[in-house]
Amino acid sequence: MTTMESLIGLVNRIQRACTVLGDYGGGDNTFSSLWEALPSVAVVGGQSSGKSSVLESIVGRDFLPRGSGIVTRRPLVLQLHKTDEGSQEYAEFLHLPKRRFTDFGAVRNEIQEETDRITGKTKQISPVPIHLSIYSPNVVNLTLIDLPGLTKVAIEGQPETIVDDIETMVRSYVEKPNCIILAISPANQDIATSDAMKLAREVDPSGDRTFGVLTKLDLMDKGTNALDVLEGRSYRLQQPWVGIVNRSQADINKNVDMIVARRKEREYFATSPDYGHLASKMGSEYLAKLLSQHLESVIRSRIPSITSSINKTIDELESEMDHLGRPIALDAGAQLYTVLEVCRAFERIFKEHLDGGRPGGDRIYGVFDNQLPAALKKLPFDRHLSLQNVRRVVSEADGYQPHLIAPEQGYRRLIEGALNYFRGPAEASVDAVHFVLKELVRKSIGETQELKRFPTLQADIAAAANEALERFRDESKKTVVRLVDMESSYLTVDFFRKLPQEVENKGGNPQAPVTDRYGEGHFRRIGSNVSSYVGMVSDTLKNTIPKAVVFCQVKEAKQSLLTRFYTQLGKKEGKQLLQLLDEDPALMERRQQCAKRLELYKAARDEIDSVSWTR
Numbered sequence: 135m136t137t138m139e140s141l142i143g144l145v146n147r148i149q150r151a152c153t154v155l156g157d158y159g160g161g162d163n164t165f166s167s168l169w170e171a172l173p174s175v176a177v178v179g180g181q182s183s184g185k186s187s188v189l190e191s192i193v194g195r196d197f198l199p200r201g202s203g204i205v206t207r208r209p210l211v212l213q214l215h216k217t218d219e220g221s222q223e224y225a226e227f228l229h230l231p232k233r234r235f236t237d238f239g240a241v242r243n244e245i246q247e248e249t250d251r252i253t254g255k256t257k258q259i260s261p262v263p264i265h266l267s268i269y270s271p272n273v274v275n276l277t278l279i280d281l282p283g284l285t286k287v288a289i290e291g292q293p294e295t296i297v298d299d300i301e302t303m304v305r306s307y308v309e310k311p312n313c314i315i316l317a318i319s320p321a322n323q324d325i326a327t328s329d330a331m332k333l334a335r336e337v338d339p340s341g342d343r344t345f346g347v348l349t350k351l352d353l354m355d356k357g358t359n360a361l362d363v364l365e366g367r368s369y370r371l372q373q374p375w376v377g378i379v380n381r382s383q384a385d386i387n388k389n390v391d392m393i394v395a396r397r398k399e400r401e402y403f404a405t406s407p408d409y410g411h412l413a414s415k416m417g418s419e420y421l422a423k424l425l426s427q428h429l430e431s432v433i434r435s436r437i438p439s440i441t442s443s444i445n446k447t448i449d450e451l452e453s454e455m456d457h458l459g460r461p462i463a464l465d466a467g468a469q470l471y472t473v474l475e476v477c478r479a480f481e482r483i484f485k486e487h488l489d490g491g492r493p494g495g496d497r498i499y500g501v502f503d504n505q506l507p508a509a510l511k512k513l514p515f516d517r518h519l520s521l522q523n524v525r526r527v528v529s530e531a532d533g534y535q536p537h538l539i540a541p542e543q544g545y546r547r548l549i550e551g552a553l554n555y556f557r558g559p560a561e562a563s564v565d566a567v568h569f570v571l572k573e574l575v576r577k578s579i580g581e582t583q584e585l586k587r588f589p590t591l592q593a594d595i596a597a598a599a600n601e602a603l604e605r606f607r608d609e610s611k612k613t614v615v616r617l618v619d620m621e622s623s624y625l626t627v628d629f630f631r632k633l634p635q636e637v638e639n640k641g642g643n644p645q646a647p648v649t650d651r652y653g654e655g656h657f658r659r660i661g662s663n664v665s666s667y668v669g670m671v672s673d674t675l676k677n678t679i680p681k682a683v684v685f686c687q688v689k690e691a692k693q694s695l696l697t698r699f700y701t702q703l704g705k706k707e708g709k710q711l712l713q714l715l716d717e718d719p720a721l722m723e724r725r726q727q728c729a730k731r732l733e734l735y736k737a738a739r740d741e742i743d744s745v746s747w748t749r
C-alpha cells in the first residue's frame with residue numbers, strides 16, 4: 135500500500151464511521167466533531183457551472199443524477215479508491231453495504247432514491263450525506279464532497295427558503311478550516327459574478343484552501359481567452375487555477391464515453407493556441423492528481439493535530455463514561471451485586487451525615503440541647519400548681535373527710551397530673567429527630583453518585599428507608615412515653631422522706647404557730663413541694679429522653695435502615711432485579727452514544743497509529 139492510499143483511505147474510513155454516528159459537516163452535535171478535524175474537499179459552484187461534469191470527469195464515469203432544478207439535494211461524499219489496472223470498476227454505498235454496483239446507471243438511480251428517502255419528494259435539502267465509494271483503476275485516491283449548487287431563485291415546487299437553505303448548508307461545510315474548497319466557475323461568465331468565488335472569498339479570504347476551477351473554456355467567445363484567470367492575474371489564489379473542458383450537452387446526448395471525453399480534453403489543451411503552454415497543468419485528470427496530492431499532504435500535516443484532538447476526546451469521553459457508570463451486567467448475580475454496591479454507597483453517605491464528616495447529624499443534638507429543654511421549660515406547671523388548682527385537687531382527693539396529716543392522695547394526683555405533661559415534649563423530640571433523619575436520607579440519596587442513573591432503585595431505597603424510619607419512630611415513641619409513665623408509676627420516696635424534716639426545720643421555732651392545715655400557706659407549700667418534685671423529674675427526663683431517642687432511632691437507622699430491604703432483595707428474581715436497575719432512558723441513550731463514539735475515536739486512533747508506523 136502506498137502512503138497516499140493509506141492516508142486518504144484512512145480519512146475515508148474515519149469519515150464513513152463519522153456519518154454512521156451522525157457526525158458530518160452540517161450536522162449539529164453535542165459531541166465534539168471528529169469530522170471537522172479531518173481534511174476534506176468540498177465542491178461548490180453555481181447552477182450549471184459544470185460541477186457534475188467535473189466530478190464525473192474526475193471519476194471517468196457517468197453516474198450523477200441529471201435534470202432540471204436542484205438535483206443535488208444532499209451532500210454526496212464521493213470516495214475514490216484506485217485499484218489495479220484491469221480490475222473491475224464498481225461502486226458501493228455506505229447505506230447499502232455488501233451490494234456492489236457495476237452498472238453506473240443504477241448508481242445514479244440509487245443516489246436519486248436515497249436523496250428522496252430523507253428529503254421526500256418535496257425538493258427540500260438535507261445535510262445528511264450520502265456516502266459513495268468508487269473502486270476503479272481510472273481514478274486517483276481522493277475524497278470529494280459534492281454539495282447542492284448555489285442558486286439565486288427557487289423554482290416551482292420548492293420552498294422560498296431554498297436559496298438561503300442551500301447557501302447555509304454549503305457554508306456549513308466550507309467554513310470549516312479543514313475544508314479544501316473546489317470552487318467551480320464557468321469561463322463564459324464574468325469571474326467577478328461567480329457564486330463559487332464569492333462564497334470562497336468570504337470563508338477563505340487568503341485563498342489558502344481554495345482551488346479555482348474554470349469550466350467551459352471551449353464555450354468562450356471567439357477571440358477571448360481565460361488566461362488572466364488561469365494565470366492568477368484576475369483572481370489571486372494560493373493554489374493554481376485549473377481549466378477544464380467537459381462534455382457539451384450535445385456530447386452528453388450522444389452518450390460520449392467519459393474516457394473518450396478525457397482524451398478529447400487532453401487534445402483540446404495540447405492543441406490550443408491560447409492554453410498550449412499550460413497544457414500539462416490543465417484538464418480534469420490533472421485536477422484529480424493535483425487534489426489528491428494536496429489532500430494527502432494536508433492530511434499528513436494535520437495528523438499530529440488530529441491525533442491530539444482524538445486523544446483529548448477519548449479522555450473526555452472516558453471520564454464521561456466513568457461519570458455515567460458502567461453498563462449493567464446481564465446475570466442476576468452481578469445485578470444483585472450492583473444493587474448491593476449502590477445501597478452500601480448510600481448507607482456510607484448516610485452514616486457520614488450522622489457521624490460527622492457531612493453536615494446534618496448535629497441537628498439531632500440541636501433537638502436534645504435546645505428544643506427539648508425549651509419545651510420542658512414551657513410546660514404549664516405554674517397553672518397546674520396554682521394555689522387555686524392545688525386546693526381544688528387536694529380537696530377533691532380528700533372527699534368528705536379532709537386529710538389529717540398530709541394529703542397523700544392530693545399529692546399523688548397533683549404529681550400524676552403534672553407528669554402527664556411530659557408526654558408532649560417527649561413525643562415531639564421523637565418527631566423532630568425523625569424529620570432530621572428523613573431529611574438526611576433524602577440528602578444522602580441525592581449525594582450518592584452511583585444512584586443517579588437508577589431512578590427506580592432510588593425510589594425504592596427512599597421508600598424502604600422511610601418505612602424503616604417510621605418503624606423506628608413508633609418504637610421510640612413507645613419508649614419515651616414509657617419513660618414518662620414509669621415516672622408516674624413509682625414516685626421517688628427519698629424526696630418525700632426528706633420533706634417533713636425540711637418543713638420542721640423551716641418551722642424552726644417550736645413556739646411558732648402551728649401551720650393551719652387548711653389555710654393558704656399549707657396549699658402553697660404543697661404546690662411548691664410538687665413543683666420541686668416535678669423539676670427533679672424534668673431534669674431526669676431531659677437526660678433519658680435523648681438516650682431513648684438515640685437508642686431507638688439514631689442507632690437503629692445507622693445499623694438497620696435497609697435491613698428489611700435487603701431481606702426482600704434476596705427473594706427477588708432476575709427480572710425484578712433488572713427492573714430495580716431500570717435506568718433513566720436519556721442516560722442510557724447518552725451512554726450508548728458515548729460508547730459508540732469512544733469506539734469510533736479509539737478505532738480512529740488505532741488506524742492513525744498503524745498508518746503512522748508504515749510511513
Ligand SMILES: Nc1nc2c(ncn2[C@@H]2O[C@H](COP(=O)(O)OP(=O)(O)OP(=O)(O)O)[C@@H](O)[C@H]2O)c(=O)[nH]1
Pocket residue numbers: 179180181182183184185186187188201203205206283349350351352353378379380381382383384386
Ligand atoms: N461545452 C461545454 N459544456 C459544458 C462544460 N461543462 C459543463 N457543460 C455543460 O453545461 C451544462 C451543465 O453542466 P453540469 O455539469 O450539469 O453543471 P452543474 O453545475 O452540475 O449543474 P446543476 O447540477 O444543474 O447545478 C451541461 O449541459 C454540460 O454539458 C464544458 O466545459 N464545456
